[in-house]
């Protein structure tokens with residue numbers, strides 16, 4: 001959801017949450033609103049819902065958190081039993097409503113609304129082409145490019161063929177909730193980079209970025225949307241139809257969804273995220289366990305890893321204690337989006353405070369999911385030592401992040417990533433830990449019960465499953481297609 005390929009290299013990309021619902025006899029707005037609450041961790045910059053009452057669209061899109069963006073009147077005004085919603089992730093610079101979603105467009109044969117999670121790598125090309133044909137764009141986002149391309153195809157084709165044609169033109173990551181008039185669709189990119197699931201509620205069906213959104217509205221997870229699949233929710237809430245429109249030889253599921261982004265209580269591609277994180281923690285012990293008096297997580301991101309790590313250690317006969325050695329102030333926003341290093345450092349101190357009795361005079365293993373710039377770990381090692389820890393050993397539940405994400409995650413630029421030009425030993429020295437170890441890529445693939453080749457590991461290998469300017473790709477980007485992907489089919 002940022003600009004296209006060339007722009008990707010400078011702009012931070014975004015992770016977001018999408019949802020769509022088609023219900024039998026009640027308005028979709030309220031369940032969509034609750035679902036967006038459940039997806040708030042995927043985006044805090046803006047929130048929006050667009051519904052359709054069979055005659056026209058109703059839209060409410062605002063900057064800010066879901067709870068701030070909607071009042072009772074706003075929800076009451078969103079009539080119709082079909083609708084889609086979106087939460088957008090904050091970026092360091094832009095706080096621009098033109099990029100807030102769902103994005104809407106009206107055209108000769110109807111209306112479209114689109115919610116997008118992911119990032120296209122060829123949107124500039126398509127934008128230029130469509131602009132040349134007279135399409136006027138109001139934002140620099142790639143979501144608008146998808147909307148215009150689809151609207152254009154809908155003038156010539158039926159819905160299914162039009163979506164297929166658009167899927168064959170756009171490249172990159174996209175999980176989409178789309179509403180064409182009052183028909184709600186879910187689409188997942190052919191590599192399945194971002195998650196998308198189907199759920200059943202009492203009187204209808206939903207698609208959502210994560211199953212936690214379905215739990216929140218008392219629904220049942222049906223299954224993941226398959227990579228390259230289109231799901232069409234029946235407008236009467238009776239069921240859904242699916243079409244495998246594009247198929248690739250390999251998937252490129254983002255491993256970082258499991259490591260950091262997704263909620264631990266969500267099931268993604270068949271795995272409960274919490275269990276994956278615990279398994280990663282167990283593997284971390286197997287690969288680089290160290291005897292210390294106490295193991296503690298960086299709250300909240302390291303918690304499931306640390307519990308798996310401590311459990312595996314105890315099974316191995318270690319008498320390490322598992323403790324919460326740090327308390328989090330939940331009212332402090334994410335350190336990550338603070339624009340300056342100084343502010344980021346201050347925010348870590350505001351956010352986390354050690355519990356002295358757990359730490360004083362003891363050797364400590366501190367566990368987190370990832371190191372990005374190194375700000376958090378540097379600050380925390382110092383804090384624990386200031387509190388009297390004798391030794392602080394850092395263990396990380398992911399491999400070193402060496403390269404940026406172009407596929408929908410707001411990470412950091414290459415120069416800001418501490419591991420982009422430092423060895424593990426150099427990073428250990430930089431964060432002043434007594435020892436530092438990361439998890440292997442093999443352990444990630446094993447814990448996800450998949451092959452490395454079916455994961456997007458771009459941020460830890462620097463090789464991407466997509467064709468991104470000036471970057472290595474780990475696969476044949478002539479994009480082998482198994483069935484039905486010719487662009488005019």
Ligand code: AMP
Pocket residue numbers: 260298301334336368369370371372373374375376377409410411
């Ligand atoms: P850093 O302090 O820059 O090394 O960032 C590491 C911390 O940020 C860890 O505690 C992670 O849980 C968290 N983190 C990792 N990736 C992201 C992200 N894309 N957005 C926000 N926080 C993140």
